[in-house]
Amino acid sequence: MKTTITGLYDSYDDAKAAVKALENAGVASDDISIVTNKANGDVDVEGQGNKAGEGAGAGAGIGAIAGGAGGLLTGLGLLAIPGVGPVVAAGWLAATAAGAVAGAVAGSAVGGIVGAMVESGVPEDDANFYAESIRRGGSVVTARVEDGHRASAEAILNNSRRVNVAERRSRYAEQGWTRFDDTADPYTDEEIAAERDRYRVNRL
Template sequence: MKTTITGLYDRYEDAKAAVKALENAGVSSDDISIVTNKANGDVDVEGQGNRAGEGAGTGAGIGAVAGGAGGLLTGLGMLAIPGVGPVVAAGWLAAAAAGAVAGAVAGGAVGGIVGAMIESGVPEEDANFYAESVRRGGSVVTARVEGDHRASAEAILKSSPRVDVAARRASYTEQGWTRFDEAADPYTPEQIAAERDRYRVNRL
């Protein structure tokens, strides 16, 4: 039986490295997802041969989000998520979000991501936290792995500088956060930069 593991990263480059390491270890691209905030300034999907720029407001341009022969990252596409804004994403989690947006379900895009994570075994509290983290400029990598491969896959996710979820959630709570709100305004690039600076200082 497959279980879902998740890694949160402040830098897209770290999340991308985690995805590549999972693929190199034999985890199928179909069982990996990446969702990252486009406004964090790290992500460039131009020139990758996909339709990332199309349908950003509708999800129609997400393209081949399920990975493919070239690996998960070749299927990156862009869509808009209520409360988050534009995200660059690929994989099964992104496909759920794209389907919700394309179906014009009110609030369905975020519900799709949070709901898909919950259905795959991620606690609701954690799913809301990860959605909020993407809103604040983070990158989330998820992988579905067989139970006996969980420890090795977790080690791979930790090989990139992964966010301490408990400490980050405590920081959000101190700021008055309780759960992800899809009706909230997306973070601006300036707010995301300030958020990243806050945690960069905390790591020094």
């Protein structure tokens, strides 16, 4: 039986390293997903002559989302998520989120990116936190692994400078945050930069 594990990263490079390490450890690309805010302008989108940070319009669909022979990261595509804005994503979670955005997943309370995570086995409270973190400029890696391999997969995520979820959630709560709001305006580039500066000391 497979279980879902999730890692949050302030740096896209750290998230990318986690994906590659999971693949190197034998986790199939089909069982891994990555979603990163478009503000991570160093993300190359397969087949695009530019950087993902140049954005995707509201309502845009995701392009190539299958990892293929080159691994998950070769299938990155653009997707616009309500409340988050343009993101760069690949994998099964991205496909589910794209379906949710298109209306394939019913229920406004758990629609969009939150609904996609809940459907994949992430608790709703955690899904709200991860969606908010993407909104604030973060990158989320999600993997489906066999129960017997969970500990080793979690260790891989931890070794890639994973954010301490309890600590970060507490910091959000101090700012008055309670849950992800998909009707809220996406963060601007300036707001994301300020958010990153707020937590930069934790990465030194």
